[in-house]
Amino acid sequence: MTTASPQRSTDIELMAQLLRRAGFGATRDQIDGYLKQGYEATVHELLNPVHGEHEDQDLMDRYFVASVEARTANHADPQWAWRLATNPNPLEEKIALFWHGLMAVGGVKLDHGMEMLAEIDLFRRFGLGRFEDLLLEISRNPGMMYWLDNQNSHIGAPNENYGRELLELFSMGIDEQGEGAYSEDDVKAAARAFTGWASAVTPPPFFLGPFPMEFRFDSDDHDDSEKTFLGQTGNWDGDDIVRIICEQRATARFVAMRLYDFFVSDTPNEKEIEGLADVFEENDGEIRTVLSAIFNSDHFKSAEVRYRKMKSPSDLVFGTTRLVDRFDVPELDSGMLANNTMFMGQHLLNPPSVEGWHEGEEWVDSGALIERINFASSEISRVDGRGVQRMLTRVRNSGNELDGAEFVEACLDAMGAIELSPRTRSILVDHADSYGIPWEADASDSIDRTIEMFQLIVSTPDYQYC
Amino acid sequence: MSLQNFSYHDTIGIASFLGRGFMNPIDLRFDSTGRLFVLSRSNASNKNVRVSAQTLDSEFLYEFANWGTDPGQTTMPTALAFDSRDRLYVSDEHMNNISVFDREGNFIERWGEFGSEPGQFNRPSGLAVDSDDNVLVMDHLNSRIQKMTPDGQYISSFGSDGGGPGEFNFAWGISVDSVGDIWVADWRNDRIQRFTADGEFVSMFGSSGTADGRFDRPSGVHVDHRGQVYVADWRNDRVQVFDNRGAHTETLFGDATLSKWCQEFIAVNPEQAGWRENAGLFEEEKRFWRPSAIETNSDGLVLIADACRHRVQIYSRLNEPALT
Numbered sequence: 001m002t003t004a005s006p007q008r009s010t011d012i013e014l015m016a017q018l019l020r021r022a023g024f025g026a027t028r029d030q031i032d033g034y035l036k037q038g039y040e041a042t043v044h045e046l047l048n049p050v051h052g053e054h055e056d057q058d059l060m061d062r063y064f065v066a067s068v069e070a071r072t073a074n075h076a077d078p079q080w081a082w083r084l085a086t087n088p089n090p091l092e093e094k095i096a097l098f099w100h101g102l103m104a105v106g107g108v109k110l111d112h113g114m115e116m117l118a119e120i121d122l123f124r125r126f127g128l129g130r131f132e133d134l135l136l137e138i139s140r141n142p143g144m145m146y147w148l149d150n151q152n153s154h155i156g157a158p159n160e161n162y163g164r165e166l167l168e169l170f171s172m173g174i175d176e177q178g179e180g181a182y183s184e185d186d187v188k189a190a191a192r193a194f195t196g197w198a199s200a201v202t203p204p205p206f207f208l209g210p211f212p213m214e215f216r217f218d219s220d221d222h223d224d225s226e227k228t229f230l231g232q233t234g235n236w237d238g239d240d241i242v243r244i245i246c247e248q249r250a251t252a253r254f255v256a257m258r259l260y261d262f263f264v265s266d267t268p269n270e271k272e273i274e275g276l277a278d279v280f281e282e283n284d285g286e287i288r289t290v291l292s293a294i295f296n297s298d299h300f301k302s303a304e305v306r307y308r309k310m311k312s313p314s315d316l317v318f319g320t321t322r323l324v325d326r327f328d329v330p331e332l333d334s335g336m337l338a339n340n341t342m343f344m345g346q347h348l349l350n351p352p353s354v355e356g357w358h359e360g361e362e363w364v365d366s367g368a369l370i371e372r373i374n375f376a377s378s379e380i381s382r383v384d385g386r387g388v389q390r391m392l393t394r395v396r397n398s399g400n401e402l403d404g405a406e407f408v409e410a411c412l413d414a415m416g417a418i419e420l421s422p423r424t425r426s427i428l429v430d431h432a433d434s435y436g437i438p439w440e441a442d443a444s445d446s447i448d449r450t451i452e453m454f455q456l457i458v459s460t461p462d463y464q465y466c
Numbered sequence: 467m468s469l470q471n472f473s474y475h476d477t478i479g480i481a482s483f484l485g486r487g488f489m490n491p492i493d494l495r496f497d498s499t500g501r502l503f504v505l506s507r508s509n510a511s512n513k514n515v516r517v518s519a520q521t522l523d524s525e526f527l528y529e530f531a532n533w534g535t536d537p538g539q540t541t542m543p544t545a546l547a548f549d550s551r552d553r554l555y556v557s558d559e560h561m562n563n564i565s566v567f568d569r570e571g572n573f574i575e576r577w578g579e580f581g582s583e584p585g586q587f588n589r590p591s592g593l594a595v596d597s598d599d600n601v602l603v604m605d606h607l608n609s610r611i612q613k614m615t616p617d618g619q620y621i622s623s624f625g626s627d628g629g630g631p632g633e634f635n636f637a638w639g640i641s642v643d644s645v646g647d648i649w650v651a652d653w654r655n656d657r658i659q660r661f662t663a664d665g666e667f668v669s670m671f672g673s674s675g676t677a678d679g680r681f682d683r684p685s686g687v688h689v690d691h692r693g694q695v696y697v698a699d700w701r702n703d704r705v706q707v708f709d710n711r712g713a714h715t716e717t718l719f720g721d722a723t724l725s726k727w728c729q730e731f732i733a734v735n736p737e738q739a740g741w742r743e744n745a746g747l748f749e750e751e752k753r754f755w756r757p758s759a760i761e762t763n764s765d766g767l768v769l770i771a772d773a774c775r776h777r778v779q780i781y782s783r784l785n786e787p788a789l790t
Contacts, residue, residue: 063542065507067509068755068773074511075509078511201745208728209481209755
């Protein structure tokens with residue numbers, strides 16, 4: 001359990017919680033900015049990003065020209081990492097990360113970084129809208145068609161891979177016994193309905209670099225005959241399959257469960273999930289509305305779920321990077337950020353399988369924990385970072401006569417209204433008290449001690465949760 | 467897209483992480499003997515940056531300035547320039563310095579460091595050498611051009627941040643013409659600026675857009691010995707040609723054929739040839755993708771670094787009256 005600071009208002013705590021879940025955390029200044037417009041208005045703003053070219057897209061392309069024609073996921077990394085680290089509307093990236101993990105396409109097979117980036121952008125554009133629209137878009141995504149072998153699905157010889165994963169992993173799901181609310185016949189019918197949906201052939205990338213992938217529908221290779229799918233009979237094609245899927249309660253429940261798991265807690269709450277499934281059904285499957293219900297719920301605001309989610313490697317790396325705020329323009333180090341998530345077990349644009357990543361405490365083993373602590377501790381000590389400078393200023397402005405408890409609280413507040421368990425807080429206070437020296441403005445040892453406290457905070461078990 | 471004053475000549479290059487071929491070529495220069503030096507920017511994380519030397523007949527000679535931070539190595543190299551002694555200058559916008567090599571690729575020295583004081587750099591990008599062998603460096607995040615001696619001593623500078631005359635916004639490529647004037651690809655201002663050798667503003671042309679004479683992040687500018695101005699209109703994927711008063715005369719979109727190296731690759735990889743045939747994107751193959759820099763020679767050849775297609779496209783300039 002965590003304890004709220006006696007000096008900090010509930011409003012600040014809630015805003016910080018919202019921004020950790022809907023984004024990658026926020027600096028104390030950002031929290032103050034959002035507080036001026038209020039919680040509900042902030043939720044609305046986060047859920048309604050203006051989609052367009054990132055204002056620094058030209059700079060990204062300039063400094064990382066190989067990522068313009070990204071032939072592999074590795075070449076594409078700098079592009080997405082920059083946006084994860086800097087996009088002013090973090091939910092645009094967070095929702096892309098969510099769908100990237102759910103409708104996983106990986107560079108291990110789809111060796112086409114440009115297409116991977118195009119798919120991430122698809123998730124930005126459609127990830128908060130109607131689920132049916134998203135499913136249709138992903139079903140016409142050439143990378144997905146290639147990833148799940150649909151170019152090998154022909155009339156008279158359907159490949160079931162896409163139809164199966166569409167049902168099992170993308171929409172309706174299966175229970176712990178491996179049973180879904182669909183049958184093998186439904187999988188076969190879906191596969192037939194998607195015959196002729198494929199990626200067009202692109203030239204090989206080995207001598208002129210890659211060419212953009214394109215979706216291709218071949219009506220001559222499409223099975224237009226009658227099919228029975230989830231109890232409905234007709235000459236269904238892929239669009240119909242998606243429509244019928246989205247009419248199912250199992251789909252509403254599956255999407256609600258995955259959203260809850262990603263945005264709320266690692267521990268499922270059946271009552272909350274059923275309620276979110278209702279919201280999904282009542283609002284034509286609009287993800288934005290479901291997320292609004294989540295973020296505005298008493299459950300989300302309760303202590304029950306506060307700091308109950310293990311940070312994913314992306315949460316930790318890009319949250320810390322945003323806090324430190326040392327990148328003015330793209331540079332070599334920013335291009336390497338994705339390497340850090342990979343070292344922690346999350347290779348962006350290259351999930352381990354079509355299942356994506358498992359959320360929760362599976363993220364952390366002893367090796368990953370060391371990577372997490374080393375990265376966060378190293379970054380938070382960068383005094384060249386504008387964010388670190390702002391944090392130092394905040395701590396300095398907290399007063400010259402701080403005792404240990406006040407000093408720890410000043411540091412936690414400056415780092416984005418972080419909360420700690422009583423035990424962790426007590427250990428840090430004891431450590432601060434052991435110095436017996438109050439903050440002395442402009443004294444270098446005060447700066448060193450504050451940086452050290454920042455490092456201790458990001459090294460606590462508490463910092464691994466959001 | 468018929469050509470008026472140019473004819474397509476040839477293409478050199480193949481995507482390659484090392485040795486023969488290029489990986490994201492973003493600058494190119496001839497030495498005094500006609501060897502072509504191409505700068506591969508690559509992906510820093512893949513560490514395939516290099517300068518490679520080859521003949522116009524596609525004979526690969528050698529490479530140098532490979533990945534690293536030690537003397538003789540580069541990390542995020544951006545531009546090339548030769549002086550009259552065939553010393554090759556290479557700017558590095560990660561290490562914030564200029565490395566100097568001889569024409570055989572032997573490292574001579576490097577100078578420069580991060581900062582905003584005279585002689586310091588914040589992401590040096592475009593390079594040019596004037597008739598006195600002084601080195602002009604587009605110190606782009608300091609929004610200035612610094613004139614340096616060949617051994618890196620500061621001489622002078624001009625420019626500041628902004629969108630007015632004489633101001634720069636992430637400027638990139640620079641060129642010195644036959645009378646010593648300095649031309650600048652003022653990248654984020656989508657324009658070309660011209661200065662005297664002393665840094666006095668002369669003129670500018672261009673604005674944001676896709677019509678003739680408009681630019682979307684021009685990366686390279688080159689003025690040939692007849693005063694014709696070539697602009698790598700980077701995000702418009704084209705090269706625009708102007709007279710030296712800034713009047714648009716022609717636009718090149720790319721006409722590449724398969725280079726000798728590509729043909730050799732396909733010949734021994736028939737499955738790749740079949741794959742290419744099935745895709746059938748032959749028109750798309752011809753076009754520029756992020757053309758970054760231009761070089762010319764006295765034989766009337768115009769070479770364009772086609773960054774995202776890993777090649778150099780070569781045109782011949784047809785006979786035309788000399789520009790005044």
